[in-house]
Amino acid sequence: MDVLKRNNVTVTGAGTQAMLFVHGFGCDQHMWRLVAPAFEDRYRVVLLDLVGAGQSDLTAYDPDRYNSLSAHADDILEVLAALDLPDVVLVGHSVSAMIGVLAAARAPDRIARLVLVAPSPRYLNDTDYNGGFEQADIEELLQAMDSNYLGWSASITPVIMGHLDQPELAAELNNSFCRTDPTIARHFARVTFLSDNRADLARVRTPALILQCAHDALAPLAVGTYLRQHLADSELVVLDTSGHCPHLSAPQATIAAMNTFLSPVPQEHA
Amino acid sequence: MREAEEEQYPELDLRLTAENVEELYEYAPCGYCSCLPDGTLVKLNQTLLGWLHYTRTELVAHRTFQELLSIGGRLHYETYCAPLLLLQGEVREISYQLRRRDGSRLSVLLNAQLLRDPLGNPLLVRITLFDITERQKYEQELLRAKSQAEEQGRQLARANEQLIAKNEQLTRINQDLDNFVYTASHDLKQPINNMAGIFEELMRTASFTDPEAPGMVSMFNDALRQMLSTIEDLTVVVQLQREQEHTTVELIELQPFTEELIRSLPARTDARFTLDFAAVPRLHFPRPGLQSILYNLLSNGLKYAHPDRPPHLWVSTALVDGAPVLSVRDNGRGIDLQRHGQELFQLFRRFHSDVPGSGVGLYLVQRLVHQAGGRIEVESQVGEGTTFRLYL
Numbered sequence: 001m002d003v004l005k006r007n008n009v010t011v012t013g014a015g016t017q018a019m020l021f022v023h024g025f026g027c028d029q030h031m032w033r034l035v036a037p038a039f040e041d042r043y044r045v046v047l048l049d050l051v052g053a054g055q056s057d058l059t060a061y062d063p064d065r066y067n068s069l070s071a072h073a074d075d076i077l078e079v080l081a082a083l084d085l086p087d088v089v090l091v092g093h094s095v096s097a098m099i100g101v102l103a104a105a106r107a108p109d110r111i112a113r114l115v116l117v118a119p120s121p122r123y124l125n126d127t128d129y130n131g132g133f134e135q136a137d138i139e140e141l142l143q144a145m146d147s148n149y150l151g152w153s154a155s156i157t158p159v160i161m162g163h164l165d166q167p168e169l170a171a172e173l174n175n176s177f178c179r180t181d182p183t184i185a186r187h188f189a190r191v192t193f194l195s196d197n198r199a200d201l202a203r204v205r206t207p208a209l210i211l212q213c214a215h216d217a218l219a220p221l222a223v224g225t226y227l228r229q230h231l232a233d234s235e236l237v238v239l240d241t242s243g244h245c246p247h248l249s250a251p252q253a254t255i256a257a258m259n260t261f262l263s264p265v266p267q268e269h270a
Numbered sequence: 271m272r273e274a275e276e277e278q279y280p281e282l283d284l285r286l287t288a289e290n291v292e293e294l295y296e297y298a299p300c301g302y303c304s305c306l307p308d309g310t311l312v313k314l315n316q317t318l319l320g321w322l323h324y325t326r327t328e329l330v331a332h333r334t335f336q337e338l339l340s341i342g343g344r345l346h347y348e349t350y351c352a353p354l355l356l357l358q359g360e361v362r363e364i365s366y367q368l369r370r371r372d373g374s375r376l377s378v379l380l381n382a383q384l385l386r387d388p389l390g391n392p393l394l395v396r397i398t399l400f401d402i403t404e405r406q407k408y409e410q411e412l413l414r415a416k417s418q419a420e421e422q423g424r425q426l427a428r429a430n431e432q433l434i435a436k437n438e439q440l441t442r443i444n445q446d447l448d449n450f451v452y453t454a455s456h457d458l459k460q461p462i463n464n465m466a467g468i469f470e471e472l473m474r475t476a477s478f479t480d481p482e483a484p485g486m487v488s489m490f491n492d493a494l495r496q497m498l499s500t501i502e503d504l505t506v507v508v509q510l511q512r513e514q515e516h517t518t519v520e521l522i523e524l525q526p527f528t529e530e531l532i533r534s535l536p537a538r539t540d541a542r543f544t545l546d547f548a549a550v551p552r553l554h555f556p557r558p559g560l561q562s563i564l565y566n567l568l569s570n571g572l573k574y575a576h577p578d579r580p581p582h583l584w585v586s587t588a589l590v591d592g593a594p595v596l597s598v599r600d601n602g603r604g605i606d607l608q609r610h611g612q613e614l615f616q617l618f619r620r621f622h623s624d625v626p627g628s629g630v631g632l633y634l635v636q637r638l639v640h641q642a643g644g645r646i647e648v649e650s651q652v653g654e655g656t657t658f659r660l661y662l
Contacts, residue, residue: 024349025349026346026349026350026353027349027350027353027354027357030357031353031357033357094349133341133345137341137342137345138342138345139342140340140341140342140343140345141341141342141343141345141346142342143342144340144342144343144345144346144365144366144367145346146413147365147406147409147410147413148346148364148365178350178353178354178357193345215308216348217336217344217345217348218345218348218349241308242307242308242309242334243308243309243348243352244348244349244352244353245348245352245353245356248352248353248356248357249307249308249352249356249392
């Protein structure tokens with residue numbers, strides 16, 4: 001199996017060290033287009049689509065295998081092995097921040113740094129833990145997804161899957177980015193929002209940057225603090241932006257925070 | 271401006287220009303709202319406020335658009351709609367549930383547009399909402415029907431899998447049976463041949479005083495021969511079956527094929543044959559299979575001839591509904607189909623004990639015809655004769 005094809009991997013940029021961007025739930029690698037290019041002059045920039053998202057190989061999505069986030073972590077490590085990349089800076093958004101944590105715990109030699117964008121180790125509330133959501137909320141999300149898949153039809157699938165590079169075709173499509181097979185998206189939503197990776201945090205020694213939005217419905221500030229406390233070598237930066245996607249709503253602030261974290265030399269203005 | 275418009279549309283009724291834009295916004299038959307990039311509401315129309323039972327001051331600058339959504343809807347908005355807006359500048363036809371002030375829900379369809387400042391920074395989001403309460407009910411029905419259909423599809427697939435497995439199992443059992451019959455007949459042959467040899471030797475050397483001995487010896491001999499011939503027939507059945515599986519269909523010219531076959535039949539000088547292949551002169555069939563079928567049917571016709579008249583056999587073809595039918599008719603004793611019809615084609619089933627035979631012939635004929643995807647019909651009148659029709 002060609003893992004690079006499976007995960008629709010694209011590699012750009014110059015530099016010896018690699019920076020891998022992994023998108024979160026609901027979208028695909030297009031999410032990084034305001035941030036990733038800023039690192040192309042210093043890093044080999046690697047983008048991918050998680051299996052089941054974007055233009056990944058949807059036939060590879062076996063619900064039994066992808067029943068937990070660790071299968072996605074395995075995929076990522078396979079991609080890095082196929083590209084023969086060590087000491088990678090892994091930038092993961094949302095659920096992929098936790099996928100990155102799992103990958104770093106499994107292969108500390110591959111992952112040199114973690115940038116966790118709007119992360120949460122568990123979305124559901126628990127005793128002494130405020131994740132922000134109840135089980136019923138997740139069921140409601142699945143309903144919202146279902147009622148928005150009425151527009152999905154098999155006839156446009158090939159267009160979405162194969163021709164996003166042809167703007168005249170993509171332009172005809174409503175909401176053409178971030179679409180995928182409804183059954184897969186539904187399953188991934190369950191896996192994402194019902195997962196609990198709190199116990200995995202202690203297994204990570206990789207230096208990590210936690211990038212949190214000041215107003216994020218999906219990851220309350222308490223979640224950021226929890227992560228800071230449970231990830232051994234981590235620092236927390238709260239970005240003054242709202243929503244769940246700082247790489248889209250505040251790309252410059254996101255890039256600046258990443259640069260500060262990644263540069264060992266003190267910044268001139270600091 | 272007004273003058274220019276009037277000049278442009280001189281024939282226009284002046285009342286048509288009286289539409290008030292402000293009023294259109296406030297009371298449009300859809301909900302309008304505008305918010306900052308973080309979702310903070312800055313402007314809502316009266317229609318939307320009416321739907322939600324909120325006052326303007328309760329919402330503007332105090333609440334975000336996302337807060338008007340159900341929690342699940344908000345999750346969807348933050349993970350899908352908001353990034354999409356930032357990526358492509360607009361989203362269309364997204365279905366959400368708004369929460370009214372009293373907590374009840376309103377189904378809406380959302381279109382939204384992102385406005386940017388001259389530097390390209392997000393400035394404002396314009397949202398249009400359509401009440402789709404009725405349509406939503408219909409969509410729920412559709413979704414229910416869809417998930418039902420999917421469940422049925424899954425059940426069908428499961429049933430199909432079971433059928434395939436059963437079929438494979440049956441094929442295997444069939445194969446095993448064939449192998450068993452072949453092995454059994456093969457293994458029995460040797461000891462029975464030995465028995466025949468020993469008996470012959472015994473007859474040569476031993477002498478019997480009992481006056482009934484010669485009769486019993488003859489019966490023993492008959493039984494031995496019968497056993498040998500049954501085993502021979504079994505071997506033939508299995509072998510033909512195997513040959514048929516591996517031989518290819520060919521186009522057989524029926525007239526010469528049948529004539530040659532008749533020459534190979536046990537000689538009976540008074541027998542008459544009438545052949546008529548005008549309707550279908552050629553047949554697609556494996557050659558050994560057709561040979562065996564015709565040989566068995568014709569030799570049966572001779573064997574079971576009526577004692578009062580010389581045998582006459584008709585072999586002919588016809589087209590029925592565009593498909594070829596091969597018929598073999600005789601003027602022999604006939605079969606009581608009322609009594610024997612059910613078991614006519616069963617292996618080792620015999621109906622005339624006074625005529626030697628093993629009960630393999632018709633079984634074999636039927637098996638070969640079935641294997642080629644055809645079927646057999648029999649028509650018979652006791653004392654008149656029998657007709658076999660092969661639909662091939």
